[in-house]
Amino acid sequence: MLCQLRGTVDDSKLPGIPQGPMPFNLSWRASIRYYSTSLQGSKLFPVKELTTHDILLQSRFIYQPAAGLVHWLPLGLRTYRKLQAVIRKRMDQAGGLEMELSSLSSKNLWEKTKRWDNNELFKFKDSKYRDYCLVPTCEEEITNLIGDLCSSYKDLPLLTYQIARKYRDELRPRGGLLRGREFLMKDAYSFDLTKEDALRSFDNVNEAYRKIFEDLKLPVTVANADSGSIGGDLSLEYHLIHKSGEDVLFECNSCQTVSNVEKCQSLPEKGFKGAKEAECQYFINKDRNTLIIMYYPKGRTLTPRYIMDEIPDIDFSIDEEMALAMFKNESEESSSFLVKEIIRVIDPRVTSNTNMPDLKVLYHRNSMFTFTDIPIVEAVAGERCYECEKGTLSEHTAIEVGHTFYLDKKYSSPLDCTVVNEKNESTIVYMGCYGIGVSRLIAAIAQTGRDEVGLTWPQIIAPYQITLLSNKTSNEENLDVVAELLSSFDLQVDGRDGKFSMGHKLKQSKVAGIPLQIIVGKHFPLIEIEVRSPIQHSQELKDLYKRKTWDWEIQESPQTAGCSEKHLVHLTGLAQVVDLLLKCL
């Protein structure tokens, strides 16, 4: 297929091919209409039974050389680049300065933030026995860099970001892209002089995220989240709701608050009389002089951190048996100066109707305190929202695709990232960090958008907007005319000869999720358009159709797999109709 392969279709549309001032000779664009089928493969396969990951593999978006690793093939790379461009645009608008940090990071920085002892870090030594890791995120490196390069409040606020590979020695890599060992992440970091500024930066990036998902026409759910190991005390997650998701969210039908299960507190449903049986767990505080006993309904999952606001000094590293031993020990040995306290935390589902377990320690009534109004178990669907105390919680499974954190001084303090303020005093900066899992997002979009015929993509990130096909009765010149007419779109021409039937070529294009299949055939100069996904006609399209300036028929709900509607349009109006259809997608 030499003659057909030398050159590619109009790749000037690909992000990465610069436009504008660069001196481009465009003659190569129009002259080449064929694309390489070599790496797109030519076999049809039974899509219906396949996992989304397998469709991505079989339709050759990606190749998987080993568990959790991915090679991006030409088709997948186009989607991957276009998604990067969508993100880049909104991060730039938000004032983000793009950079690219090294994938290697030295041990010393990670020791300062106490993150070196992490089993999921890929670690290795160089030939001089120095230790490195492959970066899972870049808080250490960027904080160190900004601390080095910026010295004054005049350099702030600062928002930096990159779209770069990250690494995690994931024990159970899943689906290649969803949970990979090497993955593409957009990570951003904000640096501010004051907490208020930092919170404004946090809002600014969350607003950019909103626009990114709007550009992608994705129904994203924003959830309150627990900050986990990244740290900080304000954190939002971005999710695509889907039955295959691994995250659990709760949504209130009254105040609309959505929270990750790890962050969601709930009250018992109205009229609940109390659990039948309670169980309890014992904790001790850091000073070893207070025993904390948490009572909760038997069988529910205890979430002791919900009590942290009231009792911030619980030592979670001490287990129950040890806690009891320490408390008893302390009680015996210590002098009477020491007040020995017991704090009981009783989940609101535990009431006077509930059978309580026996206490394992002796106590004086005077030294016992009780909290009864703080929920300390994971929510379940149907319970009442703790935020508004009115609505009912419903449960969703979801795929997490983004996460934003307000970090406060968690990294800037140990890494000594300071600037001088207006009074020339050295002050530690306030940070935020913000991630979007780019490769994961592609997998999530593929997963939530696929149907029985194959993939469907938001047109802004489809590998091509159009596949142009011709059947045997068509001649080369007609195909040329149409390709030229549509040259402003991101188009591939399936120029494979008679060995593949029209049906075969159409199916391949639909499996790959190309939004429009355009067929040059025997009705020329009437051209057939198949629309891959269901669309809502815009007013503009409806108006134009009514005017009937040229031949144009719409066949709604045709009985064709992977085709929501067909158009038969005269050449004269083709480009305009295609443009309007793409805008509806």
Next chain:
Amino acid sequence: MLCQLRGTVDDSKLPGIPQGPMPFNLSWRASIRYYSTSLQGSKLFPVKELTTHDILLQSRFIYQPAAGLVHWLPLGLRTYRKLQAVIRKRMDQAGGLEMELSSLSSKNLWEKTKRWDNNELFKFKDSKYRDYCLVPTCEEEITNLIGDLCSSYKDLPLLTYQIARKYRDELRPRGGLLRGREFLMKDAYSFDLTKEDALRSFDNVNEAYRKIFEDLKLPVTVANADSGSIGGDLSLEYHLIHKSGEDVLFECNSCQTVSNVEKCQSLPEKGFKGAKEAECQYFINKDRNTLIIMYYPKGRTLTPRYIMDEIPDIDFSIDEEMALAMFKNESEESSSFLVKEIIRVIDPRVTSNTNMPDLKVLYHRNSMFTFTDIPIVEAVAGERCYECEKGTLSEHTAIEVGHTFYLDKKYSSPLDCTVVNEKNESTIVYMGCYGIGVSRLIAAIAQTGRDEVGLTWPQIIAPYQITLLSNKTSNEENLDVVAELLSSFDLQVDGRDGKFSMGHKLKQSKVAGIPLQIIVGKHFPLIEIEVRSPIQHSQELKDLYKRKTWDWEIQESPQTAGCSEKHLVHLTGLAQVVDLLLKCL
């Protein structure tokens, strides 16, 4: 500087921001004119004494977190992306299919090609004790992938490429970018059914390389090269001649052949009577029945591999002492059936006038053969070219920036990369591989282009084409007008307020190598343009200037550092003049 930072200047010009069919709201482009100086820094520094690497650091193109590692800062990233786009365009035109392979590769493939035992590989184990390396090149992975995905001659020819990070545990990392431990490389791989096709692919990529360097307006030197550890028997290197280079090239003033010192054979200059003294080295062949003695001028560097065409079975793993012992041993023990031979290879610089060292073995005249016409020492400048036997060789030091290899079956054979041919027979494919060191090329361009004032870039990869500045006497509105007029260029506006003088801002722009400094000042609507590097006026520019359609003065050779000429142009013609000037750069 919050209000000035929210947004960046017209980044739609950056490769990576898609154009065309994507539904962009362009309102943000015109509205933002200020760029963040935070990460470009604000200090001036003494450029003249600095190494190029230090200029790149100080002007904040890059940041160096550790030896051989680089973080790309916003300014550097723009140049890096633009260079990628230049390369991408030409590789696409050559029919290349872009992909992105994982940076991690599993040990098993590298064992098949016997490249695992390489000290420069970064190696590590995952939590399941499987071995990986960080890829230095991707022959193993891509050959395995193509072998898996392609099965028929119809899938060929195939040219794939990527622009991705590579890794080498370099013992002596140099200059950060020139010889880094993590670096950006464009690597391409061709797959063909026959040797002729493969050589055509080799030519095709070399032609693409020619265009890439032409686009960059770089005077690149192409040299015949030794294939080294990559293998294969046809190989070209791309060099920038510069005194700081680590490679040595020889060029013939008659046939113009350029070769790397490792590949360059030479004849003695005309009239040379012979070296005064010779020395010799002993080798043995793999069958241990032939002793090879190489005679060459004392003090010259022996290159025994030049004799490989004539004596292909020399065992270079055996040293001289061992070789002699083996030969003597063989002579004594073996039966008279074995012919014991001695081959003398005498460099053409060793003649009857030369004092020869004594032979360390006994021999029969009948069993001795002699080659006298094969040069076996490294060339030196002034000697005669071995290719044409006429011209004189001159020596250059150079920086290598690209390398192309015809690989034959070196990788496809051990990795079993086969397709069926037209007769349905399984056949091993022929390969080529092709590299451009992208980060190294940036360092080399910086190195060869720098002057006493700072960096200069080919305009196609300058971080910005223009810095637009205003002095205190100018008003905001005038700056807006000019920024709008020039909005089709890749422009940054230095909107820093009065704290920095015009001279300070101009210097910073020139250190960074921005091709044009455009000043909106008191002469408004006359605008001043400073041209950073010496240029040749094109005929078009000359013609336009003669026509004097609007006010336009050119001051050639102004006494201003880092400025080859100044223009004073009326607003009316500004965009046109800027366009023509950039085309000359």
